[in-house]
Amino acid sequence: MKCDDYRLLMMDALFDEISDADKKTLDDHLECCSACREKYHSLQTTTHTLGKWEDVEPRVNLTFVSQPASRVSDFFNKLKTWKIPARLGIALASILLLLSLFNTKIQFADGQFAFETSLFRRGPQTPPAQLATQTDLDNMRQENYQMVATILDEYAKRNKIETAVMFNKFYDELDKQRQNDLRLVSNAVEQVQYGTTQRLQRTDQTLGTLIEYVNMQNQGR
Amino acid sequence: MNMMNDEYLIQEFNAGNVSAFNTLVWRWEKPIYNFILRYIGDSEQAKDVMQHCFIRVFKSLGKLKDHSRFSAWIFQIAMNLCRDEFKKKKYQIYSISEVRDFDDSNKSDQKIVLADNEQDAAKLTYHENLSELLQKALMAIPEEQRVVIIMKQYHGMKFTEIAEVLKTPINTIKSRMYYGLDALCVVLQKWGVDREDLGYEM
Numbered sequence: 001m002k003c004d005d006y007r008l009l010m011m012d013a014l015f016d017e018i019s020d021a022d023k024k025t026l027d028d029h030l031e032c033c034s035a036c037r038e039k040y041h042s043l044q045t046t047t048h049t050l051g052k053w054e055d056v057e058p059r060v061n062l063t064f065v066s067q068p069a070s071r072v073s074d075f076f077n078k079l080k081t082w083k084i085p086a087r088l089g090i091a092l093a094s095i096l097l098l099l100s101l102f103n104t105k106i107q108f109a110d111g112q113f114a115f116e117t118s119l120f121r122r123g124p125q126t127p128p129a130q131l132a133t134q135t136d137l138d139n140m141r142q143e144n145y146q147m148v149a150t151i152l153d154e155y156a157k158r159n160k161i162e163t164a165v166m167f168n169k170f171y172d173e174l175d176k177q178r179q180n181d182l183r184l185v186s187n188a189v190e191q192v193q194y195g196t197t198q199r200l201q202r203t204d205q206t207l208g209t210l211i212e213y214v215n216m217q218n219q220g221r
Numbered sequence: 222m223n224m225m226n227d228e229y230l231i232q233e234f235n236a237g238n239v240s241a242f243n244t245l246v247w248r249w250e251k252p253i254y255n256f257i258l259r260y261i262g263d264s265e266q267a268k269d270v271m272q273h274c275f276i277r278v279f280k281s282l283g284k285l286k287d288h289s290r291f292s293a294w295i296f297q298i299a300m301n302l303c304r305d306e307f308k309k310k311k312y313q314i315y316s317i318s319e320v321r322d323f324d325d326s327n328k329s330d331q332k333i334v335l336a337d338n339e340q341d342a343a344k345l346t347y348h349e350n351l352s353e354l355l356q357k358a359l360m361a362i363p364e365e366q367r368v369v370i371i372m373k374q375y376h377g378m379k380f381t382e383i384a385e386v387l388k389t390p391i392n393t394i395k396s397r398m399y400y401g402l403d404a405l406c407v408v409l410q411k412w413g414v415d416r417e418d419l420g421y422e423m
Contacts, residue, residue: 011395015373017380043399046406050374053355058254060268062246062275064239 001029003036010040014047228288235283242282246275252376253299259371260303262360270306274299293386296376300368300386307364358408366401369394 009026012018018026030037079087096119105116225244233241253274258267277298285294359367372378372386380398384391 007399008392008395011380011398015380039403042406043402046402046409047374049351049409050355050370050405053352053375055251055255055375056258056352058250058268058271060250060254060271062250062272064242064246064275064279 001025003029003033006030006033006036010036010043013040014043227291231282231285231288231291242279245278249295250275253295255375256296256371257299257303259356259359259375260300260368261306262356266306270299270302274302277302293382296372296378297386304364354409354412358405358412361408362401362404366397366404369397370401370405373398 006026006029009018009022013023013026030040079090082090099119100117103118107114107116227245227248230241230245230248234245250271254267254271257270257274258264261267261270274295278295285291359370362370368387369383372383373380378386380391380394384394387394
């Protein structure tokens with residue numbers, strides 16, 4: 001055996017897990033091999049040193065309490081205790097419920113909801129074909145006439161109203177234009193009157209001055 | 222009182238008695254805490270990991286079939302949580318390839334690889350207490366060796382038990398123990414802590 005091979009035995013001997021036979025083999029080797037003897041001694045010292053390191057208290061108060069399980073987890077826990085047929089039954093019921101939910105048609109008409117449920121999807125429903133009778137045709141034609149007449153009436157009414165509105169607008173425009181013209185004419189007349197009055201006054205003044213001058217001339221002579 | 226062993230408490234807990242679990246916690250919290258503390262080297266983190274460990278035990282104790290394996294099982298949980306913590310924090314100094322075992326092919330290369338934190342030695346004073354010193358020394362050796370030393374030295378587990386927990390051949394466990402102890406010896410000497418100093422400090 002080489003020195004390396006005694007290392008496992010050293011570990012066994014160090015922790016008292018060695019058989020008597022192995023202990024003797026190791027002791028024999030240590031007696032004649034100083035390197036291994038020294039190594040074994042240093043390992044013993046190291047374990048001795050490590051042994052001085054004492055445990056410490058964790059100073060953590062770990063306490064576990066039982067809590068009432070929630071309803072959901074309670075349900076699943078109960079499920080776990082059920083036998084296979086019961087579980088299969090639940091699974092089948094769930095599948096049927098899901099199928100019916102997926103194939104539920106919800107309609108809203110006349111302020112009311114209507115639900116239609118089926119396990120499997122139905123094809124698009126076509127209303128049954130009905131035979132049209134002569135009276136139905138007459139009724140339909142009559143309805144058509146009435147509808148067309150109503151439309152024409154409405155159209156005529158709308159036209160009348162639009163024409164009236166158009167004429168009204170035209171008259172309004174014309175009236176505005178006439179009033180504007182009248183205002184312009186009256187302004188012009190006023191201006192002419194004012195100018196005439198001023199000119200007359202100036203002429204009067206000039207004539208008065210002239211008369212006075214003539215009089216003074218006559219008196220001077 | 223003999224009835225209050227782990228197996229009995231587990232049976233009680235499985236029957237719905239939560240206080241039996243608390244007794245189990247009370248019994249195991251100190252060894253598990255010290256195991257985690259020595260493994261990861263941080264007391265606050267060790268408390269967190271310990272709590273996670275007991276929560277995991279609480280959740281999966283019902284699945285444990287062989288109740289006599291409880292101690293190995295709880296150490297396995299604690300170790301896995303510590304390793305998760307290492308992965309998260311990327312603490313690891315050594316790669317697995319650096320761990321040498323007896324069953325390795327290259328037996329000739331037996332020198333011990335040390336972490337490059339010798340500069341820490343200057344900071345180490347003799348006033349630091351022994352536990353801090355040994356904690357630093359433990360953190361300086363590969364994780365695979367550290368866990369074996371902790372399990373063997375501080376929890377008195379047999380080599381067969383350690384092999385079972387780590388799912389590793391027993392001779393590999395012994396070789397890790399050997400190299401771990403050897404590395405610790407070298408680390409302590411490198412830090413200038415010789416046997417006399419340690420003896421005096423103690």
